[in-house]
Amino acid sequence: MKLADKISRGERPFVVAGPCSAESEQQVMSICKEVAQNSSVKLLRAGIWKPRTRPNSFEGLGEIALPWLVNAGKATNLPTTTEVANKKHVEAALKAGIDVLWIGARTTVNPFAVQEIADALKGIEIPVMIKNPINPDLQLWLGAFERFEQAGITDLTAIHRGFSVYKHAKYRNVPSWQIPIALKEERPDLPIICDPSHITGRRDLLLEVSQKAMDLNFEGLMIETHPNPDEAWSDAAQQVTGDGLKDILSQLVLRSVEVSEDLQGMMKELRTKISVLDDRIFEILGARMELSEEVGQLKRENSLTILQQDHWKQVIDSRIENRGDYRLTQQFVRQLMDAIHQESIRHQTKVMNTKKQSS
Ligand code: PEP
Ligand code: MN
Numbered sequence: 001m002k003l004a005d006k007i008s009r010g011e012r013p014f015v016v017a018g019p020c021s022a023e024s025e026q027q028v029m030s031i032c033k034e035v036a037q038n039s040s041v042k043l044l045r046a047g048i049w050k051p052r053t054r055p056n057s058f059e060g061l062g063e064i065a066l067p068w069l070v071n072a073g074k075a076t077n078l079p080t081t082t083e084v085a086n087k088k089h090v091e092a093a094l095k096a097g098i099d100v101l102w103i104g105a106r107t108t109v110n111p112f113a114v115q116e117i118a119d120a121l122k123g124i125e126i127p128v129m130i131k132n133p134i135n136p137d138l139q140l141w142l143g144a145f146e147r148f149e150q151a152g153i154t155d156l157t158a159i160h161r162g163f164s165v166y167k168h169a170k171y172r173n174v175p176s177w178q179i180p181i182a183l184k185e186e187r188p189d190l191p192i193i194c195d196p197s198h199i200t201g202r203r204d205l206l207l208e209v210s211q212k213a214m215d216l217n218f219e220g221l222m223i224e225t226h227p228n229p230d231e232a233w234s235d236a237a238q239q240v241t242g243d244g245l246k247d248i249l250s251q252l253v254l255r256s257v258e259v260s261e262d263l264q265g266m267m268k269e270l271r272t273k274i275s276v277l278d279d280r281i282f283e284i285l286g287a288r289m290e291l292s293e294e295v296g297q298l299k300r301e302n303s304l305t306i307l308q309q310d311h312w313k314q315v316i317d318s319r320i321e322n323r324g325d326y327r328l329t330q331q332f333v334r335q336l337m338d339a340i341h342q343e344s345i346r347h348q349t350k351v352m353n354t355k356k357q358s359s
Helices: 005-009 025-036 062-076 087-094 111-120 140-151 178-186 195-201 202-213 241-250 261-299 309-326 330-351
Strands: 012-017 041-045 082-085 101-105 128-131 156-160 192-194 219-225
Touching: 005 156, 012 025, 012 241, 025 041, 025 241, 041 062, 062 082, 062 087, 087 111, 128 140, 128 219, 140 178, 156 178, 156 202, 178 192, 178 261, 178 330, 192 202, 192 241, 195 202, 195 219, 202 219, 202 241, 202 261, 261 330, 309 330
Parallel strands: 012 041, 012 219, 041 082, 082 101, 101 128, 128 156, 156 192, 192 219
Antiparallel strands: none
8 A cells, every 4th residue: 555545544643753863773773663662653764864954064874874774664663764865865765775755845945856856766666755845835845746746656745844934933944834734725635744843843842733733634743753852963952752752642632534524523624724824814913013113113213203194094095995805894904904003003112212222
């Protein structure tokens, strides 16, 4: 049976676990044996070649570490997966006997690299998991699946690992759940595994993101695990021990998947989508307030009043005029804009009243 079918049809969540990077034979074997005791763990991961954002961080041990992962797979009777980013990686991984390949976020973003890997796999039957690109571009993600399909690779799974942001806020990579949800709408045949480790960057947030993924009906989770997470050579803050993984999985609440049969379930799914949209509204309002503070700074430097009556009237009029596309009433848009304006004035007043730093 295809891996994608096992993930879709098997018990949820299908868990992929193992270290961010393979560091030693002993490290890979010990953590893989530990996580394998958990029956939800169905696939072992370890990074062999690490795509790092900046040079001079640990870039993976390379080929020497492939047999460590393969041996851990044999010892636990579980299949193995690693990230490949070019043809050489593919050839080495296949030769070593890795069972499943995954394409990293920094590779999905590059159609040349994706095509090179797809071409290297022509005529070979192997499951491939594709992480979302680091930028929030659904088309690029869809395009990567299509490149593999055109090369004859049809056992495909998506991994949602969040999207890069300029400044880290709560999460290392913002989940932008609307994108994997849109992927599910376009390609309901592809199972989605959520990678809360790379979304959060912090082990204390893994449970809440894993729970959200389950509530959105994602099929699986990829969670980085390490015998001694704080000492990990890469992604130390987000890795958990085998016990940490067990804790997270035992606390997950799994709601009914049979949503269409059950009105209650359908309502839950819709409400979860609504809460995702609410999060986006807050994200957008936060960004709006930041811009408004920048305007406040200019007003302060140029001794302008906070309230510019004519400008505000134009803003209200244009928003009311544009509202038609969104099926919103004039009264609602007026109230909403007034509330936003009040909050914006509060932010600008704060900027206005900040004492100048004495130089
Ligand atoms: C990883 O899974 O270790 C990894 C590098 O992930 P990503 O491509 O999501 O950054
Ligand atoms: Mn990692």
